[in-house]
Amino acid sequence: MRTNTTVSRRHFMGGAAAALGYLGLKPGASLLADEPGRLYFPPWDDEYDSLAKLGFNENPWGPSASVFEAMTGAWKYANRYGYPDGNIQQAIADHHGVPRDHVLMGAGSGELLRVVGLAFLAPGKKVVGVEPSYGSVYSHASGLRADAITLPLLENHRQYIPDLVETTNRNARNVGFVYLVNPNNPTGVTVTADEVKELLDGIPEDMPVLIDEAYHHFVQDPQYATSVPYVLEGRPVIVTRTFSKIYGLAAMRLGYAIAPPALIDHMSPFSTGTINALVRWGGVAALTDKEAEERVRRDTIALRGKLASQIEQWGHEVIPSETNFIMVHTGREASDLGTAFRERGIHVGRPFPPMEQYLRVSVGTEEEIGRLLEAWPKVFA
Ligand SMILES: Cc1ncc(COP(=O)(O)O)c(C=O)c1O
Numbered sequence: 560m561r562t563n564t565t566v567s568r569r570h571f572m573g574g575a576a577a578a579l580g581y582l583g584l585k586p587g588a589s590l591l592a593d594e595p596g597r598l599y600f601p602p603w604d605d606e607y608d609s610l611a612k613l614g615f616n617e618n619p620w621g622p623s624a625s626v627f628e629a630m631t632g633a634w635k636y637a638n639r640y641g642y643p644d645g646n647i648q649q650a651i652a653d654h655h656g657v658p659r660d661h662v663l664m665g666a667g668s669g670e671l672l673r674v675v676g677l678a679f680l681a682p683g684k685k686v687v688g689v690e691p692s693y694g695s696v697y698s699h700a701s702g703l704r705a706d707a708i709t710l711p712l713l714e715n716h717r718q719y720i721p722d723l724v725e726t727t728n729r730n731a732r733n734v735g736f737v738y739l740v741n742p743n744n745p746t747g748v749t750v751t752a753d754e755v756k757e758l759l760d761g762i763p764e765d766m767p768v769l770i771d772e773a774y775h776h777f778v779q780d781p782q783y784a785t786s787v788p789y790v791l792e793g794r795p796v797i798v799t800r801t802f803s804k805i806y807g808l809a810a811m812r813l814g815y816a817i818a819p820p821a822l823i824d825h826m827s828p829f830s831t832g833t834i835n836a837l838v839r840w841g842g843v844a845a846l847t848d849k850e851a852e853e854r855v856r857r858d859t860i861a862l863r864g865k866l867a868s869q870i871e872q873w874g875h876e877v878i879p880s881e882t883n884f885i886m887v888h889t890g891r892e893a894s895d896l897g898t899a900f901r902e903r904g905i906h907v908g909r910p911f912p913p914m915e916q917y918l919r920v921s922v923g924t925e926e927e928i929g930r931l932l933e934a935w936p937k938v939f940a
Pocket of ligand 1: 615616666667668669670693740743744771773774800801802803809813814
């Protein structure tokens with residue numbers, strides 16, 4: 560089975576490389592949200608169920624019972640083009656207290672990140688942001704024959720706003736948009752509300768700013784705030800959110816952008832509109848099920864604390880996280896550790912240059928975290 564998988568993977572890679580060339584993307588460009596630089600074609604088909612899945616920042620518990628029920632009920636629309644969809648767009652708008660025309664939905668927030676790239680990065684234009692961050696935006700830019708200006712993080716792993724402001728202003732004529740992931744992936748660190756204001760007030764007032772709030776629900780930092788209110792002020796801010804994390808719907812693909820209508824109108828021709836009936840209904844149910852949302856938030860934060868404090872007791876620095884993953888300074892190459900954990904049935908995060916000596920570990924179930932903590936001393940022995 561493993562041999563077959565390898566063979567079919569090779570064939571797939573060949574075909575995919577050709578397809579990527581056709582699309583104007585470099586071979587090796589990402590087809591999966593969390594894996595920039597690598598095609599996602601798991602060589603683990605036969606082992607998948609038994610793996611501890613701590614590599615992709617997923618919600619390990621999956622959608623709530625009410626979401627399952629809503630999605631199951633929507634199967635009756637499977638053969639339709641036109642069907643009731645639970646009014647998902649209005650439900651998202653109501654959830655944020657914005658008019659419906661401020662919402663653009665996508666098949667995952669990853670689609671919206673690409674839509675922003677397509678809409679604002681004409682060839683030669685640049686996206687400005689930090690590195691490491693959610694790199695698919697930068698790799699998409701290079702595929703569009705645009706470019707990325709990436710700035711390093713501070714030593715304390717924070718995004719340095721004066722640097723972002725200065726770089727954006729210095730290159731303003733060529734900057735298509737600024738990208739801010741808040742809290743950031745892979746560090747788990749927030750940008751405070753004051754810092755977001757400093758950024759927006761410091762750059763040209765018509766400069767689009769994409770603020771990716773994929774991990775919003777896990778934040779406890781009182782100095783953090785969502786940037787949605789800036790949209791209502793009419794600033795050119797695009798906030799993206801996802802149903803993949805807190806609501807456990809990663810494989811179902813649902814995300815959205817909140818932005819002023821003029822920006823939505825500019826972006827929407829680039830969206831695919833490929834959101835299926837099941838996840839539309841699931842999304843409406845997810846927004847309503849506050850109890851499930853609170854449970855996921857509470858359990859994630861509790862397990863994150865347990866995981867971090869045990870690893871710290873073993874002498875590793877853990878960057879304080881506001882997300883559903885932690886970033887650990889191990890002093891060892893993340894690629895080697897990935898292999899060592901993988902041999903023990905545990906999938907951990909890939910390397911995130913230039914932080915190659917850090918390991919990103921997602922919060923999994925209690926059982927998965929137990930397996931990681933059992934393997935950890937052996938891997939580091
Ligand atoms: C910061 C960030 N943004 C966006 C995404 C894409 O999420 P999705 O396309 O599943 O909504 C991810 C996925 O891990 C992420 O970490």
